[in-house]
Amino acid sequence: EDKVVQSPLSLVVHEGDTVTLNCSYEVTNFRSLLWYKQEKKAPTFLFMLTSSGIEKKSGRLSSILDKKELFSILNITATQTGDSAIYLCAVEAVQESGTYKYIFGTGTRLKVLA
């Protein structure tokens, strides 16, 4: 069965700290891995990763994928209180029918204290 596991489940840090969020997966017919940030309501898209070893970066956030070891990390440097959110990892996979599906992890709840 396809699964996506995120760790830690929750994390509390102070402003200025650097955090690393993990996402490991066991998925047949992997196509891409996506990171989303969910503050109160709608998850918003952060990154999509398809190739190993190529870092995607946006401001203080960066992410990288390792397709050999089947995991991705999301790094946030110099954290701010506005980074407090649930970070969701999703893997896009091709099903036997030829259609695609997204498998989501449980999310990591990050709280940044002032």
Place this chain on the structure above:
Amino acid sequence: DGGITQSPKYLFRKEGQNVTLSCEQNLNHDAMYWYRQDPGQGLRLIYYSQIVNDFQKGDIAEGYSVSREKKESFPLTVTSAQKNPTAFYLCASSIYLGGGQPQHFGDGTRLSIL
């Protein structure tokens, strides 16, 4: 601004009652999805639709029904057969299904049982 609109934001259901959650998008996306989010769990796929007049069951379709009569609209009905409907429901869309496209999410509907 283009986006996804879900309504209502909060919904209460009595025992034995069917309720319908609305999802409208003006992004001109072909694919639409319904997810359920419970505390401590990831997003679980209820139904998805690749194109108008077509939809497929996701992982937890029992007790739910959908229709896709218009490209812009993908309403979800929670029937009385769904015994544990209390959850946060998210609607999403993507340009099309597959091809490594990120999903765009609505703000969600929180459904509670009276």
